[in-house]
Amino acid sequence: MAIKKFAVACYDDEEVLFPAVKKVRHSGYKLHDVYTPFPVHGLDAALGLKETDLHIAGFIYGITGTSTALGFMSWIFTSDWPLVFGGKPYLSLPAFIPITFELTVLFAAVGMVLTFCYLNQIMPGVKKHVFHPRQTDDLFVVAIELNEHVSETEVIDFLKSTGAVETNVQVAESEWWYGRFDKKEPYELA
Amino acid sequence: MNERFEIPAKLRTTSIVLMLIGIATLLIGVKTLLFTDGSNHEMIHADKTRFWIVLLHNSVFFTLITLASVFVQAAASLAQGGWIVAYKRVPEAIGANVWVFGLITAVILFTIAFYFNIDGHNPIYHWVHPDGDKTLEGKSAFLNKPMFVGFTVGAIALWSFFGRKFRALSLAQENAATNSTKIYWNTVKWSAGFLIVYALTQMSTIPWMWIMSIDAHWYSTMFSWYTFASAFVSGMSLILLWVVYLKNKGKLELVTSEHVHDLGKFMFAFSIFWTYVWFDQYMLIWYSNIPEETVYFKMRQQGPYSIIWYATFIINFLMPILILMSRPSKRNYFTVTFIAMMIIFGHWLDFFIMTMPGPLGIHWHLNWYELGIFAGFIGLLIYTVANTLTKTSLVVNNHPLLKEALLHQS
Numbered sequence: 001m002a003i004k005k006f007a008v009a010c011y012d013d014e015e016v017l018f019p020a021v022k023k024v025r026h027s028g029y030k031l032h033d034v035y036t037p038f039p040v041h042g043l044d045a046a047l048g049l050k051e052t053d054l055h056i057a058g059f060i061y062g063i064t065g066t067s068t069a070l071g072f073m074s075w076i077f078t079s080d081w082p083l084v085f086g087g088k089p090y091l092s093l094p095a096f097i098p099i100t101f102e103l104t105v106l107f108a109a110v111g112m113v114l115t116f117c118y119l120n121q122i123m124p125g126v127k128k129h130v131f132h133p134r135q136t137d138d139l140f141v142v143a144i145e146l147n148e149h150v151s152e153t154e155v156i157d158f159l160k161s162t163g164a165v166e167t168n169v170q171v172a173e174s175e176w177w178y179g180r181f182d183k184k185e186p187y188e189l190a
Numbered sequence: 191m192n193e194r195f196e197i198p199a200k201l202r203t204t205s206i207v208l209m210l211i212g213i214a215t216l217l218i219g220v221k222t223l224l225f226t227d228g229s230n231h232e233m234i235h236a237d238k239t240r241f242w243i244v245l246l247h248n249s250v251f252f253t254l255i256t257l258a259s260v261f262v263q264a265a266a267s268l269a270q271g272g273w274i275v276a277y278k279r280v281p282e283a284i285g286a287n288v289w290v291f292g293l294i295t296a297v298i299l300f301t302i303a304f305y306f307n308i309d310g311h312n313p314i315y316h317w318v319h320p321d322g323d324k325t326l327e328g329k330s331a332f333l334n335k336p337m338f339v340g341f342t343v344g345a346i347a348l349w350s351f352f353g354r355k356f357r358a359l360s361l362a363q364e365n366a367a368t369n370s371t372k373i374y375w376n377t378v379k380w381s382a383g384f385l386i387v388y389a390l391t392q393m394s395t396i397p398w399m400w401i402m403s404i405d406a407h408w409y410s411t412m413f414s415w416y417t418f419a420s421a422f423v424s425g426m427s428l429i430l431l432w433v434v435y436l437k438n439k440g441k442l443e444l445v446t447s448e449h450v451h452d453l454g455k456f457m458f459a460f461s462i463f464w465t466y467v468w469f470d471q472y473m474l475i476w477y478s479n480i481p482e483e484t485v486y487f488k489m490r491q492q493g494p495y496s497i498i499w500y501a502t503f504i505i506n507f508l509m510p511i512l513i514l515m516s517r518p519s520k521r522n523y524f525t526v527t528f529i530a531m532m533i534i535f536g537h538w539l540d541f542f543i544m545t546m547p548g549p550l551g552i553h554w555h556l557n558w559y560e561l562g563i564f565a566g567f568i569g570l571l572i573y574t575v576a577n578t579l580t581k582t583s584l585v586v587n588n589h590p591l592l593k594e595a596l597l598h599q600s
Contacts, residue, residue, distance in 0.1 A: 051517075059515070086479065094473045 004174045005146040006032060007155040008131045009164035010139045014040055017140045020162035021046050024142065029155060032143040032174070035135040054119065058112045065107025069100040121176040129172040139166075145174075193584040195441055197576045205572035212566010219244075219559050236553035239313045242302050243404075244560050246314070247545040249295040250400050251424075251538055252567045253346075254392065254417070256291055258425020259284035260353045261388055264381035267356075272594030273452055276444045278586045280432045282357040283578035284425075289350030290574050291567075296346050299400065303338055314549045317406040325407050333403055341399050345391040352384045357578075364587050374590050393418050401541075404548040408486045412471035417544070419467045423460035423506075424537040426453060427530035432575065434527050441584055444596055447521045451600040454520030457533060461510035464537075465503075489547040494554065498543050505536030538564065 007029075011017045017040070024031050025048060034047060073096045077083065082090045117123050135141040142164075144155060152169055159167050223241040226234055259281035266274040274281070302314050312318040317333040320326035326333070359380065363373045397417040402409065410416075430453040436442045437450075475483045491499050510529055519525040546554045586592060 055517075086477070094469075094476050097469060097473065 002174050003171060005152075006131070006170050006172060006174075007144045007146055007152065007159060008168050008170055009142045009144075009159035009162070010132055010134070010166040011142070011163060012139060012165050014140060016163040017142070018043075018046055020142065020159075020164070023162050024144065024159075027158060029150065029158075030145040030147075032145045035131060035141040035143070037136055037138060037140075040140075052119070054112060054115060057115045058108050061111030062104045062108035064111075065104040066100055068107070069103035070096060073099065123176070126176045126178060128176050129170075129174070131170065131172070132166075192587075193441060193443065195436065195439075195576075195579045195584055197580060198439065201572065201576055205569045205576065208565045208569025209573060210569075211562055212569055215559060215562025215566060216245075219563075223559065233553070235308055235313060236550060238306075238308065239549045240553070240555065240559065242298070242306055243314055243545055243549050244563050245298045246302060246400075247541055247560075248538075248563050248567050249291060249298050250545075251421075251541040252571060253288065253291040253295045253349075254421035255424040255428055255534070255537075256284050256288050256571070257349050257353075257388075257392060258422045259429060260288060260349065260356060260384065261392075261422065262425065262429065263356050264352075264384040264388070267377050267381040268385065270378075270591070272591035273449060273598040273600075275586050275589050275591045275595035276446075276449050276598065277429070277433045277436075277442055278360065278589070279579060279582070279584050280429050280436070282360055283575050284428065284432070285353035286357040286578050287571075287574040288353040289346075290570065292346035292350050295400075296342055299342055300339070303335060314404055315406070317403055329406065333399075333406060338399055341391070341395055345387075345396050348387050348391070352380070352387065355380060356384075360586060360589075361582060363589055364583070366588060368588065369590075371590050392421070401544050404545055405486060408483065410471050410475070410483075410486075412467060412474075416464075416467045416471055419460060419464040420537045420540050423457060423464050424534050426456040426460060427533040428571075429453065430457065430526060430530045431534075432579075434523050434530075436579075436584065437523070444585060446598075448598050448600045449595075450523065450526060451517070451520045452598075454514055454526045454529075455600070457526070457529060458510055458514040458520070461506060461514075461533065465507040489551070490543055493547070494552045495543055495547055498539055498556075502536055502540045502543065505532050506540060509536075 009020070011020060014036075017034070017036075021031075021034060021043070031047070034043065036043065074091060077090050077092075084090070085092075085095070088095065121128060131143050132139055132141045142159070144159070146152060146155065146169070156167050156169070219241050223237040226237045228234055262274070262281050263278070263285060265271075303312070303318060306312055306314060310319070316323075317326050317329060318335065320330050320333075356377065359373055359377045363377075366373050392414070394414045397414040398409075401417065402413045430450070433442060433445060433450065433453065437445055472487065475487060489495060509532055513525060513529055514520055542556070542560075589595075
């Protein structure tokens with residue numbers, strides 16, 4: 001639980017958003033995140049986000065699936081419960097390959113979905129603060145994290161100068177938490 | 191933009207030397223293999239068969255990998271893929287030369303089917319004389335000389351036509367009115383036509399006719415698809431080699447590491463696809479264990495060819511998947527070039543193992559003759575494609591998707 005204070009700016013055009021994001025990054029204020037109604041091409045580059053490591057996680061999950069399948073089947077068919085199928089030897093590798101392949105895909109897919117959810121902090125039943133209800137509709141929302149060293153009014157003025165159509169200051173839980181959406185949020189709006 | 195390619199002296203010399211090696215090998219082959227004399231009857235048969243089967247192996251392999259370039263253009267046009275436009279002249283130049291390899295293939299195949307004969311039977315295409323063989327008589331409705339001629343001539347003529355047609359359309363686009371999409375949509379229509387031709391030839395009947403009928407008693411419904419996978423991944427590697435070569439010569443300014451990355455993805459993905467199809471064919475036969483089917487793999491996996499069998503698995507599957515998996519390696523010119531050359535060689539070996547065991551059995555070689563003919567075909571490929579590349583600008587000016595190709599991010 002980390003309750004923080006945010007300066008929020010809303011833009012109604014992505015052509016205004018891009019220069020604004022650039023200015024915010026140059027200004028040195030701490031950019032919390034940008035929320036857009038649809039995937040905006042090039043925004044990740046403009047935000048300076050680093051390349052995701054999700055695929056490395058995927059490789060590790062895949063290898064885990066491969067070794068689980070091969071190890072488990074080899075153990076069952078050679079020592080735990082050897083059975084003869086179609087006159088084949090106990091350790092008949094070609095027969096194991098389809099299952100190995102499927103388990104590799106399954107482990108990689110499920111593992112990557114869960115990792116993706118963790119990295120983006122989304123999950124069914126998990127709550128995150130919504131900065132503006134129209135951020136999934138027609139507004140591009142930029143949130144800047146405030147602390148005691150920066151002046152609220154200065155940041156708001158700066159955001160207005162970048163072309164924001166709406167600005168405000170919010171105190172919000174910055175991470176994810178469990179709870180129901182109809183419950184009161186665990187903080188008081190400023 | 192007008193970006194012309196002129197053949198560097200080194201490339202021209204290399205290609206001519208390789209072609210001369212090929213011709214010299216062929217002439218020595220004629221003397222020592224085709225008109226061999228000796229007392230050992232069996233060895234004379236093996237030598238004569240080796241002479242023809244190596245020519246068949248190489249000519250079919252090179253026809254199919256150049257043909258893959260035509261397929262890439264058609265598939266990209268139909269899918270409206272923009273990224274290929276950045277280096278479209280390369281597949282066009284390769285595709286426009288399908289007729290050279292097609293012509294050589296036709297000559298070799300017809301010589302084998304009609305002229306090659308030892309003691310009244312054909313050592314490569316047993317189906318030429320089906321008399322008395324119940325299996326071959328049963329297949330004679332498809333495997334007979336008129337059908338063979340019809341399919342071969344028809345397929346090669348259509349492939350050559352489409353290879354040149356796509357290039358002609360692309361050149362016509364250069365001179366078309368600015369912002370005109372008429373030729374673009376025309377290309378889409380021709381592409382749809384080509385895919386039907388391609389599906390009915392390369393993806394089904396032609397590998398049955400040319401390669402699978404070498405083992406005329408054996409059959410596999412996966413075979414053509416497997417041949418296609420082999421040819422396609424080698425074809426993409428061939429395109430990549432040309433792109434990297436032109437890039438190193440300071441040409442193809444519009445191609446960035448994004449495009450190379452995507453070509454690398456194709457090599458990576460279709461190496462896995464090849465393995466998938468290869469294993470599908472193998473596993474079904476292994477599982478059902480019917481002698482008339484398993485005999486094909488007996489020779490290849492456990493017999494004298496097992497070394498090549500495992501080599502193709504390592505070169506065509508393990509190396510691409512492990513080396514090309516990470517993003518930086520797909521953007522590194524050295525790794526992609528190295529893997530592309532290995533893939534082409536690995537699939538050449540794959541075609542080797544499709545063609546050799548049937549007629550040669552234990553008398554196979556991977557020696558001066560095989561490699562010399564291979565070198566000759568490489569020389570011919572470099573020479574013809576480089577020549578075609580010099581004919582026009584390397585940038586596909588005026589193409590509706592050119593801007594998209596420039597902005598491409600993989």
